[in-house]
Amino acid sequence: MTNNPAHTLPKPVLLTADTSSASFSICLVKDECFFEYNQLASVQQSAVLFTAIERICADAEISLSAVDAFGIISGPGSFTGLRSGMSAFKTLAYSGNKPLYVFNSLDMLSRNIHCPAGDLILSVIDARRNAFYAALYRLPLMPVPAADHQFPSMPVRIGPYLDIPNEKMRAAFQSNREFTSTFCDAGAVDEFIKKTITVHLSGDGSSPCALLAHDASKSIESHNDLIPEISPFHFYSSQLRAAVIAEALQETLHETLQPHKTKPADVLSAAPWYLRNSEAENNKRRTII
Numbered sequence: 001m002t003n004n005p006a007h008t009l010p011k012p013v014l015l016t017a018d019t020s021s022a023s024f025s026i027c028l029v030k031d032e033c034f035f036e037y038n039q040l041a042s043v044q045q046s047a048v049l050f051t052a053i054e055r056i057c058a059d060a061e062i063s064l065s066a067v068d069a070f071g072i073i074s075g076p077g078s079f080t081g082l083r084s085g086m087s088a089f090k091t092l093a094y095s096g097n098k099p100l101y102v103f104n105s106l107d108m109l110s111r112n113i114h115c116p117a118g119d120l121i122l123s124v125i126d127a128r129r130n131a132f133y134a135a136l137y138r139l140p141l142m143p144v145p146a147a148d149h150q151f152p153s154m155p156v157r158i159g160p161y162l163d164i165p166n167e168k169m170r171a172a173f174q175s176n177r178e179f180t181s182t183f184c185d186a187g188a189v190d191e192f193i194k195k196t197i198t199v200h201l202s203g204d205g206s207s208p209c210a211l212l213a214h215d216a217s218k219s220i221e222s223h224n225d226l227i228p229e230i231s232p233f234h235f236y237s238s239q240l241r242a243a244v245i246a247e248a249l250q251e252t253l254h255e256t257l258q259p260h261k262t263k264p265a266d267v268l269s270a271a272p273w274y275l276r277n278s279e280a281e282n283n284k285r286r287t288i289i
Helices: 045-059 079-096 105-110 166-172 176-183 186-193 206-218 242-253 279-288
Strands: 014-018 023-030 033-040 069-075 100-104 120-126 131-138 162-165 198-202
Touching: 014 045, 014 079, 014 242, 023 045, 023 242, 033 045, 033 242, 045 079, 069 079, 069 105, 069 242, 079 100, 100 105, 100 242, 105 120, 105 131, 105 242, 120 206, 131 166, 131 176, 131 206, 162 166, 162 176, 166 176, 166 206, 176 186, 198 206
Parallel strands: 014 069, 069 100, 120 198
Antiparallel strands: 014 023, 023 033, 120 131, 131 162
């Protein structure tokens, strides 16, 4: 009897992080064991990030040089947090000559939710200045192939990434038509207008978004149109955890699930993705004008 070499290959060691919000999360995966470190950023993330990485490597009894691939959130989110996280992980990947993969925070937040196919997931991040970063997702109606059941079906984005003001968010919850025209791609709008839709919220903008939706439902004058129903469990999924990013990185490295494998980022040119200009950039533009 011969061994299948595919089953004897060692699993890659992965290190992932999210520094896109007021809290940050780091995860190291070794031999399918997840070592996770989460902290509210009471101090500057850049001051504690490398210390946290050293600590999690010590917990896993592994050296940083043994990490095979790195994964980091590129945005959207906190300008300062994204810069510090991207800079740190570019340094680690470049110095160790290891691949760096970048992930979108809204995409990863959609993975926090486990819901029936057909329900919608709205990832919402508090973007400050009375606005949200948001994107809409749903689970595929067709299950993944039997050979790929190692990984569950993941949410698929069905609309654009948005920087949306509070008032527009509130208005979106006044009817299915408003909601879908705000968040869905044009081709998906008609599918949801005339049926009950349940929306699961994920992200640190979940609670303020739910309050706006509740306020919108009280101010509706006509009840002829269906309105989106907010799942009551949104408060369980406010934080993006690096373990979710690690699972996404595992998928990316899994050849069966990714026949056209996602390529790693170019370490030298990788940069945060902000979705909006920073206040400093806006002030600079005003000065130039």
